[in-house]
Amino acid sequence: xxxxxxxxxxRLARLHFSEEELKFFQTQVAQILSFVEKLxxxxxxxxxxxxxxxxxxxxxxxxxxxxxxxxxxxxLKKSPQSKGRFFQVPKIIEDKx
Amino acid sequence: MNQxxxxxxxxxxxxxxxxxxxxxxxxxDSVEKNILVRDRDPRHIHAYVPDRPRCPIHRKADKASPLWxxxxxxxxxxxxxxxxxxxxxxxxKNFIAPYHAxxxxxxxxxxxxVYGQTNMDEFxxxxxxxxxxxxxxxxxxxxxxxxxxxxxxxxxxxxxxTAFAALGSDTGxxxxxxxxxCGVVGxxxxxxxxxxxxxxxxxxxxxxxxxxxxxxxxxxxxxxxIAGHDPxxxxxxxxxxPNYTAFLGKSIKGKKVGVLSDGELKGLxxxxxxxxxxxxxxxMERLGAQVVEISLPNMKHSVSVYYIVAPSEASxxxxxxxxxxxxxxxxxxxxxxxxFEKSRxxxxxxxxxxxxxxGTYSLSxxxxxxxxxxxxxxxxxxxxxxxxxxxxxxxxxxxxxxxAAFRVGEKTQDPLQMYLSxxxxxxxxxxxxxxxxxxxxxxETRTGKPLPIGLQFLGRPFQEEVLFQTAYAYEQxxxxxxxIGNVS
Numbered sequence: 252x253x254x255x256x257x258x259x260x261x262r263l264a265r266l267h268f269s270e271e272e273l274k275f276f277q278t279q280v281a282q283i284l285s286f287v288e289k290l291x292x293x294x295x296x297x298x299x300x301x302x303x304x305x306x307x308x309x310x311x312x313x314x315x316x317x318x319x320x321x322x323x324x325x326x327l328k329k330s331p332q333s334k335g336r337f338f339q340v341p342k343i344i345e346d347k348x
Numbered sequence: 349m350n351q352x353x354x355x356x357x358x359x360x361x362x363x364x365x366x367x368x369x370x371x372x373x374x375x376x377d378s379v380e381k382n383i384l385v386r387d388r389d390p391r392h393i394h395a396y397v398p399d400r401p402r403c404p405i406h407r408k409a410d411k412a413s414p415l416w417x418x419x420x421x422x423x424x425x426x427x428x429x430x431x432x433x434x435x436x437x438x439x440x441k442n443f444i445a446p447y448h449a450x451x452x453x454x455x456x457x458x459x460x461x462v463y464g465q466t467n468m469d470e471f472x473x474x475x476x477x478x479x480x481x482x483x484x485x486x487x488x489x490x491x492x493x494x495x496x497x498x499x500x501x502x503x504x505x506x507x508x509x510t511a512f513a514a515l516g517s518d519t520g521x522x523x524x525x526x527x528x529x530c531g532v533v534g535x536x537x538x539x540x541x542x543x544x545x546x547x548x549x550x551x552x553x554x555x556x557x558x559x560x561x562x563x564x565x566x567x568x569x570x571x572x573x574i575a576g577h578d579p580x581x582x583x584x585x586x587x588x589x590p591n592y593t594a595f596l597g598k599s600i601k602g603k604k605v606g607v608l609s610d611g612e613l614k615g616l617x618x619x620x621x622x623x624x625x626x627x628x629x630x631x632m633e634r635l636g637a638q639v640v641e642i643s644l645p646n647m648k649h650s651v652s653v654y655y656i657v658a659p660s661e662a663s664x665x666x667x668x669x670x671x672x673x674x675x676x677x678x679x680x681x682x683x684x685x686x687x688f689e690k691s692r693x694x695x696x697x698x699x700x701x702x703x704x705x706x707g708t709y710s711l712s713x714x715x716x717x718x719x720x721x722x723x724x725x726x727x728x729x730x731x732x733x734x735x736x737x738x739x740x741x742x743x744x745x746x747x748x749x750x751x752a753a754f755r756v757g758e759k760t761q762d763p764l765q766m767y768l769s770x771x772x773x774x775x776x777x778x779x780x781x782x783x784x785x786x787x788x789x790x791x792e793t794r795t796g797k798p799l800p801i802g803l804q805f806l807g808r809p810f811q812e813e814v815l816f817q818t819a820y821a822y823e824q825x826x827x828x829x830x831x832i833g834n835v836s
Contacts, residue, residue: 262689276701279763284709289649303724308582330673340684
């Protein structure tokens, strides 16, 4: 059975878990991982190229012309908190105490 | 007028419009009336997002268009300008879409009425429509059972005659499995056939929008309206869209249809085996098709590959929900980091969290090669299996799901069992090929009402017309769309 450092992964994912949730997800995620680990049975993958996309796509460009876009205010309106032309968030640099 | 318009297909309704035999208002009233009746029923179906008003949107269009005036419901992950669009997630509650998805633009240009928004599994994570933050949708054929997912609301609305057609999205079977469970028709188009612009992303290399309809003709009509290249989606393909309806009624005599051996079709419910394999083979032979046994040896790995690839892409796509620019923001946070963590912790439901964790882990330093890279390599093998198979056959025939609809609550405590219900649908997404599901029988072995069983045809990339031709022949031969009450 795989065990993962759920707290670490949750921190990477910027996801808050209560202690209860941590316990709940620990077992479930381990079960799912041991299921997907069946892929270890597939041999001879050394020379198989990975598929990240069903059809190979090269870069898709368009002409570099400015096109109308939504007004800034429209986007700011959707923000939980904004001020002037900016999104507002809690303090980033924390006080040393 | 005396006729119950809601029981008509989109094509039949359109025919009445052409004869000036009914009005758009009468058509809308007929479905709205059904919803009101359902709302009074203690066994709520909740095909639509509860408590959100339905706001029909219509624009001036050519009245000769085959979808003119046809009310079409859309899944709650497709942006409709000016309307709340939430992916049935708390984190997006109150989010008003600032623009129309390309499919909505196309439907409106075709004269369709964008009618209401359907319930879904949160962020399309699920196979039963039970993870919605608004509560579950139930199966109109038997409200004790799930409608399938994640486009469960769309399939339920069509089956319940509360929409003439609906749009869903399919990342691992989310159109086809609910279509099968609710006894309607659903197609996942080739990857790139339909623009994803305005579809809130789950797994960008797998997602496709497609129609859920009462019969195959409507499926061809709606896909024809929404398919095509879109400069706003760089992954949409610049491949001409054929007139799909021109292929309906063409004989499939001599077409080669691939089926899997019993060894490769494990875990089938006996009723599904009877209808979607044994009987289906007889029907195909009766239609003059040549049934050929083929092998997809790596399909057995598809669930494992999918539950690495899809959560990896999802964890990355869902990083944008951070409480800064839109969506839910925690009121408990004192620092920026806490704001991210708590907004996401409060806003996402359990299944979303599970997938974010799985994906973040698969992509994290030290595990990338063992999980994500390996999954992408096995994805290559799955794709090669299809390339090989399509050298021999024109279409592949598979059951859509291993069983008919399961009970509400039956699999919610066991995510792995839930994931396994997608075993026959996932590989089409991994390989990018198109697949259609249509009703092919009933499971009458259980107590309660007979439950529909779904049959799937998979085809070569950008050959949806072959699927429509084949599925239409099957539908006309067996008449299940009528037996089930979709079409009178």
